[in-house]
Amino acid sequence: MKIAVLPGDGIGTEIVAEAVRVLDVLDLKFEMETALVGGAAYEAHGHPLPDSTLKLAKEADAVLFGAVGDWKYDKLDRPLRPEQAILGLRTNLGQFANFRPAICYEQLVGASSLKPELIAGLDILIIRELTGDIYFGQPRGKRVAIDGHFPGAEEAFDTMRYSKPEIERIARVAFEAARKRNKRVTSVDKANVLETFQFWKDVVTEVHKDYPDVELDHMYVDNAAMQLVKAPKKFDVVVTGNMFGDILSDEAAMLTGSIGMLPSASLNSNKQGLYEPSHGSAPDIAGQGVANPLATILSAAMMLRFSLDQAEAADRIESAVKSVLASGLRTADIWSEGTTQVGTREMGDAVVAAITKKTITG
Ligand code: NAD
Secondary structure (H helix, E strand, O other): OEEEEEEEOOOHHHHHHHHHHHHHHOOOOOEEEEOOOOHHHHHHHOOOOOHHHHHHHHHOOEEEEEEOOOHHHOOOOHHHOOOHHHHHHHHHHOOOEEEEEEEOOHHHHHHOOOOHHHHOOOEEEEEEEOOOHHHOOOOOEEEEOOOOOOOOOEEEEOOOOOOHHHHHHHHHHHHHHHHOOOOEEEEEEOOOOOHHHHHHHHHHHHHHOOOOOOEEEEEEHHHHHHHHHHOHHHOOEEEEOHHHHHHHHHHHHHHOOOHHHOEEEEEOOOOOEEEEEOOOOOOOOOOOOOOOOHHHHHHHHHHHHHOOOOHHHHHHHHHHHHHHHHOOEEOHHHOOOOOEEOOHHHHHHHHHHHHHHHHHHO
């Protein structure tokens, strides 16, 4: 097994270093190779995703990614900006399924802006289709309107579209994921208004016939947005298109209140995945040793579970994180009265220690 380690920019290098230490201590047989990506790669090679980095990522079973970007690159031409590296990796690796879990750890219930009883024990998984929908549909552009409310006026347009195989494969990913959880899938659409999403609903319903052990329900996206803040615990797996998923996954992530805790994964049909924290490179705190490494450590756990078939090792990381939180250690972003503030390195140390202790005591 081979892991491509791409720390990137800003806090990326600090948090990935801790995830690598956690992986090392598990004593599993895999090779890790590190390469530059994002602004760091632009500085060294003149491109945010150099050929050598892309080649390494393609050959690996999984990519562990930190974060890219810095405001100082905002004036570069768009193809040279650090963030383009993520799009380039996803496209080249064919990663069409984005997994964004939203888990509320018991000890962090206070970090959410929702009432504790609404989110205590929350554990939902948003699966977003990542390579289709209105974000990629053609034609798109600007033109002079020939009809509509203002013929002759300048207008812009995009095209929403999904093919049957695109919907089928993301629906299968969702049903398979639900089988490993609470066996419930909510498919989110806007079938009442959009042809694309009536088709989405029909295809998901058809695929569901192959998964009779999983419960399926359908929900309009406006209602889903409401239910996520009203009664989020009623969801298990949510599957939806690219644009609705973009919005709902951020909404779901914020239910937990702490961006430094949220892992994510993007997978292709060979289970080859890119694993990264949901947050960015946080230039405001980079180099200070205060960033929370737990989202990246939890992304490494997802990598073990989804791409490397090491579910047991993934469980060990996740329970180590829970026990570290239970012991009262917190980085600044999740600190609250009565807990102990630690830096990036100390948080990594604590997770490593919790894993080692469990290994020794069995
Ligand atoms: P950000 O997620 O980097 O930071 C938002 C806020 O959250 C900041 O105050 C930051 O200090 C804090 N934060 C983020 N991660 C944290 C962590 N692990 N521990 C503690 N605090 C944390 O978003 P931004 O400030 O809007 O963007 C900064 C740069 O990151 C930009 O260049 C942006 O394009 C890039 N970005 C990259 C990715 C990615 O690599 N996937 C995603 C989002 C943004």
